[in-house]
Amino acid sequence: MIVCESIDALRRERKLRTGTFGFVPTMGYLHEGHLELVRRANAENDHVVVSIFVNPTQFGPNEDFNAYPRDLERDLAMLSAFPDVVVFTPSVQEMYPQGFQTYVNVEAVSQGLEGARRPGHFRGVATVVAKLFNIVQPQRAYFGQKDAQQLAVIRQMVRDLAFPIEIVGVPTVRASDGLALSSRNSYLTPEERAAAPVLYRALCAAQARYESGERDAETLRETMRAVLAAEPLAHVDYVSVADAETLCECEGAISGAVLLSMAVRIGRARLIDNITLGING
Numbered sequence: 714m715i716v717c718e719s720i721d722a723l724r725r726e727r728k729l730r731t732g733t734f735g736f737v738p739t740m741g742y743l744h745e746g747h748l749e750l751v752r753r754a755n756a757e758n759d760h761v762v763v764s765i766f767v768n769p770t771q772f773g774p775n776e777d778f779n780a781y782p783r784d785l786e787r788d789l790a791m792l793s794a795f796p797d798v799v800v801f802t803p804s805v806q807e808m809y810p811q812g813f814q815t816y817v818n819v820e821a822v823s824q825g826l827e828g829a830r831r832p833g834h835f836r837g838v839a840t841v842v843a844k845l846f847n848i849v850q851p852q853r854a855y856f857g858q859k860d861a862q863q864l865a866v867i868r869q870m871v872r873d874l875a876f877p878i879e880i881v882g883v884p885t886v887r888a889s890d891g892l893a894l895s896s897r898n899s900y901l902t903p904e905e906r907a908a909a910p911v912l913y914r915a916l917c918a919a920q921a922r923y924e925s926g927e928r929d930a931e932t933l934r935e936t937m938r939a940v941l942a943a944e945p946l947a948h949v950d951y952v953s954v955a956d957a958e959t960l961c962e963c964e965g966a967i968s969g970a971v972l973l974s975m976a977v978r979i980g981r982a983r984l985i986d987n988i989t990l991g992i993n994g
């Protein structure tokens with residue numbers, strides 16, 4: 714395993730290797746979800762680059778940038794299971810030097826859901842991912858479906874700006890009780906952790922209604938809200954049934970692929986989760 718802290722060092726390592734590169738951008742504090750992305754990248758490419766960078770531009774002023782969990786030593790120990798991986802760990806100064814002033818704005822698909830509640834979030838995500846793509850120059854890049862809107866934003870950016878990169882979406886890795894793995898789960902107390910699977914239970918309840926024939930968008934949202942309301946520690950930010958491609962909120966009868974998603978506060982954690990329905994018609 715090789716660790717590069719600077720753009721120059723990463724580029725030097727990149728040049729020493731021939732063959733395909735798979736890239737996994739992360740904010741560190743790694744868990745099995747991240748490792749699943751690394752495994753996929755490792756299986757499908759000659760080389761793998763993993764970046765660990767808590768990106769300040771994707772956090773709002775009242776969000777958890779400073780509190781976001783960090784443990785580089787532990788992350789590197791987890792990645793040492795992949796002997797050939799190159800780990801890129803730039804500083805904020807390296808990525809955003811004095812005078813930085815160029816940003817990437819992906820418009821419509823950034824606007825609803827997380828984008829509506831976290832102004833500027835996807836501008837920060839698209840900017841850092843575009844810069845990382847230019848530094849790493851991978852053939853493939855791996856993103857979790859857990860962050861479904863992020864995946865949609867990156868796909869749109871790659872299409873619009875003609876990055877020669879295949880974007881691979883990887884299914885959400887969950888704990889045995891259904892909770893989607895997330896670095897932010899570390900904010901949960903034991904009692905809150907026990908309450909947190911309510912997000913996935915709410916998604917599954919709506920999926921069950923859908924599978925028994927329900928197609929009304931508001932009824933599916935109501936099904937999710939009812940499950941969440943039964944958990945006193947869960948404070949709903951939003952619950953959504955949206956078109957899986959445009960991410961526009963559905964009204965009336967749904968058809969085609971739809972994204973069921975939600976953001977819920979439990980204690981000091983703001984948790985998000987989603988599932989897609991109707992992929993096969």
Ligand code: AMP
Binds near residue numbers: 886
């Ligand atoms: P993060 O470090 O939270 O920015 O996540 C880095 C990448 O890992 C993103 O593409 C996430 O969507 C993905 N990821 C995070 N959690 C999971 C999970 N539970 N299952 C699959 N991918 C995930």
